[in-house]
Amino acid sequence: MTRSVVLGCGSYLPSRILTNADLARKVDTSDEWIVQRTGIRERRIAAPSERTSDLALAAARAALADGQVDPQSIDLIVLATSTPDNTFPATAVSVQAGLGITHGAAFDLQAVCSGFIFALAAADGFLKNGGFKRALVIGAETFSRIIDWSDRATCVLFGDGAGAVVLEAVPQNGTGTDRGILTAHLRSDGRYRDKLFVDGGPSSTGTTGHLRMEGREVFKYAVAMITDVIVDAFAATGYTAADVDWFVPHQANKRIIEGSAQKLGIAPEKIVITVDKHGNTSAASIPLALSVAVKDGRIKSGDLILLEAMGGGFTWGAILMRW
Ligand code: UT7
Numbered sequence: 001m002t003r004s005v006v007l008g009c010g011s012y013l014p015s016r017i018l019t020n021a022d023l024a025r026k027v028d029t030s031d032e033w034i035v036q037r038t039g040i041r042e043r044r045i046a047a048p049s050e051r052t053s054d055l056a057l058a059a060a061r062a063a064l065a066d067g068q069v070d071p072q073s074i075d076l077i078v079l080a081t082s083t084p085d086n087t088f089p090a091t092a093v094s095v096q097a098g099l100g101i102t103h104g105a106a107f108d109l110q111a112v113c114s115g116f117i118f119a120l121a122a123a124d125g126f127l128k129n130g131g132f133k134r135a136l137v138i139g140a141e142t143f144s145r146i147i148d149w150s151d152r153a154t155c156v157l158f159g160d161g162a163g164a165v166v167l168e169a170v171p172q173n174g175t176g177t178d179r180g181i182l183t184a185h186l187r188s189d190g191r192y193r194d195k196l197f198v199d200g201g202p203s204s205t206g207t208t209g210h211l212r213m214e215g216r217e218v219f220k221y222a223v224a225m226i227t228d229v230i231v232d233a234f235a236a237t238g239y240t241a242a243d244v245d246w247f248v249p250h251q252a253n254k255r256i257i258e259g260s261a262q263k264l265g266i267a268p269e270k271i272v273i274t275v276d277k278h279g280n281t282s283a284a285s286i287p288l289a290l291s292v293a294v295k296d297g298r299i300k301s302g303d304l305i306l307l308e309a310m311g312g313g314f315t316w317g318a319i320l321m322r323w
Pocket of ligand 1: 028029030033034037038113152153154156214215216217218219222251252253256280282310311312
């Protein structure tokens with residue numbers, strides 16, 4: 001059977017660092033509160049001239065270089081973002097043009113913080129169907145543009161960044177020892193759409209709007225939703241928490257990540273955590289974390305990797321893959 005195998009992985013972070021101390025000078029908060037409640041110490045903020053497509057293009061180039069992949073061999077680009085350059089066209093076509101690609105297809109996908117999981121699963125489906133051979137899957141965000149910087153409950157949580165992977169359709173044996181995406185599980189439940197949303201948009205207010213969140217409510221559901229969908233991924237493959245080499249979760253809150261790992265029985269030393277340095281970069285957080293753990297030598301070819309995310313919608317999902 002065909003599996004979607006990772007050829008390369010890369011990321012891009014804007015150079016400006018915003019620390020908790022910087023934020024404490026703007027709103028009524030403290031480094032102690034932010035670290036204790038979230039694990040976040042600093043986040044990156046895009047320069048005024050930097051758009052989501054600029055971050056995405058830099059991450060895409062890094063992933064292509066990492067895999068020694070010729071951009072002209074890419075025939076599909078799926079970009080997960082909730083902060084596109086424009087309402088349309090898709091930010092993905094700017095990346096496509098930036099790479100000088102004029103064949104194949106490029107489109108955006110929006111599932112907020114679960115966006116990268118949804119985009120990986122979508123690309124996996126396209127590659128398995130045989131219509132495409134090599135895909136760039138990107139998560140890129142400039143959440144700094146939709147943050148209400150006077151709201152201490154949300155402005156301390158988010159950051160900007162981008163990450164990308166290159167996937168290739170490769171014939172495999174069809175067993176759990178295959179490389180590539182082994183199983184993907186996606187969920188959503190729109191009853192919770194007003195727990196985490198942006199209060200603007202083209203067909204409602206005609207404005208971009210700002211992020212609004214009932215943080216405590218999101219927190220309440222997060223661990224149960226995350227662990228449920230991971231249990232589905234284990235059931236589909238026969239693997240268990242003990243088989244996982246690296247747990248690379250969406251980076252929203254260290255307490256949610258550690259709570260989920262503990263409930264599932266995943267050892268703390270197997271968790272890749274970047275929320276301290278990046279904050280919550282929504283759809284970009286998983287490929288950013290993957291990129292960090294590949295670069296520092298933790299993630300190696302053949303490792304069993306567990307990805308999960310949960311966010312606005314609510315949307316949530318998990319993927320088990322062999323690197
Ligand atoms: O990626 C998408 C998914 N999003 C998430 O996963 C976010 C989920 N939620 C969370 O991570 C947490 O709920 C937060 C980090 C947002 C908040 O942590 P919490 O422990 O749930 O705090 P809380 O909202 O219950 O607020 C506790 C107190 C409140 O004061 P009172 O009412 O107890 O007097 C808040 O006003 O902390 C106050 N507070 C702050 N204090 C200092 C809220 N934000 C801040 C702040 N600095 N930045």
